[in-house]
Each structure stands twice: as structure tokens, then as C-alpha cells.
Amino acid sequence: MTSADFRTNPENYCYRHPDRQSFVLCQRCLRTICPECQTQMPVGVICPECLRDQQQQQQAGRVTRMPRRRGPARARATDTRPLVTYAIVIVTSLTYLFTLIPGIGDTVTAYLAFNSAFLFPGIGFQPWRLLTVTLVHASLWHLVLNMLALWALGRSLEPLLGRGRFLALYLLSALGGSVLVSLLAPGTWVVGASGAVWGLLGAMFVIGRHLGVNVTAIAILLGLNLVITFLPGSGISWQAHIGGGLVGALVGFIFARTRAIRAQRRQMWLLIGVAAGLLALLVVPVVVYG
Structure with a gap:
């Protein structure tokens, strides 16, 4: 189309x-x-x-x-408020505040951060980390930058897609970031919602193209972020960013191509297929590195 x-x-x-x-x-x-x-x-x-x-x-x-x-x-x-966006920002910010409490902050971070080692049954199978990685951040600036980006993107995407689709996009993008980290950087500790935010950027780029909107600004923003991600010593998990962005673009493509009323059931099954495919890819690091 x-x-x-x-x-x-x-x-x-x-x-x-x-x-x-x-x-x-x-x-x-x-x-x-x-x-x-x-x-x-x-x-x-x-x-x-x-x-x-x-x-x-x-x-x-x-x-x-x-x-x-x-x-x-x-x-x-007439309620056009992006309530899912607001909820994610509030929950993520509250989680960061918990990580600052002496005595329990480090425990909270260690319990929610992602490391592919916890996908190995012999070490301790903790699959929730695939998504809870979005709730913990390395610093205040890390949190602020991600939440500002989420707030800016969510205000446009959530009313356009609807709350359910927007939440599915955010979660699938976060999952995509964790999966690529597992495949390319096994055993690496990762924190932050950057993968999910990159998914929103990828989806907005694809949907914008289908809507006929000028997406030059989004393309430039993606390019600048990509350059910063690969700077030496940046400490940024490029795997999470790329994984989230690719999955977000794929989900955005699905939304755009299954827009017709008759395609709604197919849209649901395609989203389920994306989730199942990502989870299936997690078998690779378990077999290769296990």
C-alpha cells in the first residue's frame, strides 16, 4: 500500500x-x-x-x-489524553525513585534489570526481565531523556493508534531490544527504556510514510541517535536500540497494512506472531551459549 x-x-x-x-x-x-x-x-x-x-x-x-x-x-x-503514555512515565519514574532508597535501591535494580544469563534455566529463569528492563535507569539524565522522548512520541502515536495498540507497540519494542541483546551481547547487563522508545520512533517513521507525512525530521532524529549510540565509550547498548527500532518499525508496518476493517483479526494474529517469533529467538542464546 x-x-x-x-x-x-x-x-x-x-x-x-x-x-x-x-x-x-x-x-x-x-x-x-x-x-x-x-x-x-x-x-x-x-x-x-x-x-x-x-x-x-x-x-x-x-x-x-x-x-x-x-x-x-x-x-x-472527547478525552484525547494519552493515558497509557502518562501511566508508563509515572510508573517508570516511581520505580527510579525506589532505586534511590538506601538499602533497597540496588536490590530493585538488580531484580528488574536485564541480563540474558537469567534466561538459562540452570542459573535462574527470570523472564520478566525482558520487559522490566524499561523500568530501571542508570541515572537521572538517562530517565529524563527517555521519558521526554516517550512523552513527545506518545502524545502523537497513542491517539492515532488507540491505547491498546500503543501499549502493544511499546511492549513488543522493549521485547525486541532485549532479544537482540541476548543474541549479540549475552551476559551483558542492560537498563533503560531506550529500546521501547526507539520502537516508537521506528513505528512513527513507517506509519508517517504511509500517511504521506513528511518524516524527514524523524529520519534525522533516528540518524543522530544512531551515531551517538555507536560513539566509543558511550556505554549505550546499541543492540537494545536497534532491536527495539526494528521491531517497532515492523509493528508500525503491520498497523499500516492491516488498517482495513476486514483485516483486524489478521492484525491481531500478526502481532501475536511477532511476539512468538521474538520469544522463539531466545532459544538461540540458550543453545549457543548455554
Whole structure:
């Protein structure tokens, strides 16, 4: 699919605001809706028409599961806040504060940081480290730079993709960074959310290309970060950065190519396939270095 094809496909635009592109579908009618038209429900987001239908059914006594108060529902309909982004920033920042507490800080870091040695059953199988590596950082500046990048990228990507897809992108990118570290730098201690953040950059680059957006600035940012990553003595895990960026780009490609309503199930299975493939690659260091 070219960027021109993407821009001319009405399924990629909000049905109520044809000038607004979105990746989010109403969970009932499966029409594309922009952040302004979304109402957050326990099972996902729905469009204003479906919300009105449910409210009318509730008034008629046929549906009893709808919220009784309409005020919060209307408020959520225009809620465009990137709540997943905010939650990740808050949890990561709180974890860093815990690592500063004398007596327990080092224990917290040692328990959450990633080292491929803990994927070997004989040493101590601790698979959570593949993802919890994003919660611990080497310094305050390390934390601040990653969280600023996450905040800047999340404000654009999360409303576009939807909260579920954005969280899947972040976690799969983090997993991709840990997997490449396991393959190319076994036994190395790694901390930080850089791999996941690079995944967001990679996804934004790919999605931006499909949307027909000028991605020159993103390409320059990726290039500069790549140069800094490979500087001698930088102490940066380039494996985590590259792994996260590649997986993020792949997930972004999946989102862009499975945008049509009929492709939603295929999108889910492709994401599951990416996760399964990454986990399968972890067998390689266990066999080679074990």
C-alpha cells in the first residue's frame, strides 16, 4: 500500500470528520473514529451513534449494562489524553525513585534489570526481565531523556493508534531490544527504556510514510541517535536500540497494512506472531551459549 492509496481510502478516516485520519475503530459498528468521536467503554471505544443507541435501549429497559450517568460518558467522548503514555512515565519514574532508597535501591535494580544469563534455566529463569528492563535507569539524565522522548512520541502515536495498540507497540519494542541483546551481547547487563522508545520512533517513521507525512525530521532524529549510540565509550547498548527500532518499525508496518476493517483479526494474529517469533529467538542464546 502506497501513501497515496492510504490517503484515498475512506476507511482510514473518521466517518464523522473525513479530514481526520485515525487507526481506531468503533467496537460495535467497526467504523473509523477520531479521538473526538471516541467514548471509552469497558470493552473498548464506541462512536457517538452507537452510544446513543445504547442509551436509548437502556431507557427502553432492554439494556441494563450502560452507565446510568451520562455526564462521564460525554466527558470520555472527547478525552484525547494519552493515558497509557502518562501511566508508563509515572510508573517508570516511581520505580527510579525506589532505586534511590538506601538499602533497597540496588536490590530493585538488580531484580528488574536485564541480563540474558537469567534466561538459562540452570542459573535462574527470570523472564520478566525482558520487559522490566524499561523500568530501571542508570541515572537521572538517562530517565529524563527517555521519558521526554516517550512523552513527545506518545502524545502523537497513542491517539492515532488507540491505547491498546500503543501499549502493544511499546511492549513488543522493549521485547525486541532485549532479544537482540541476548543474541549479540549475552551476559551483558542492560537498563533503560531506550529500546521501547526507539520502537516508537521506528513505528512513527513507517506509519508517517504511509500517511504521506513528511518524516524527514524523524529520519534525522533516528540518524543522530544512531551515531551517538555507536560513539566509543558511550556505554549505550546499541543492540537494545536497534532491536527495539526494528521491531517497532515492523509493528508500525503491520498497523499500516492491516488498517482495513476486514483485516483486524489478521492484525491481531500478526502481532501475536511477532511476539512468538521474538520469544522463539531466545532459544538461540540458550543453545549457543548455554
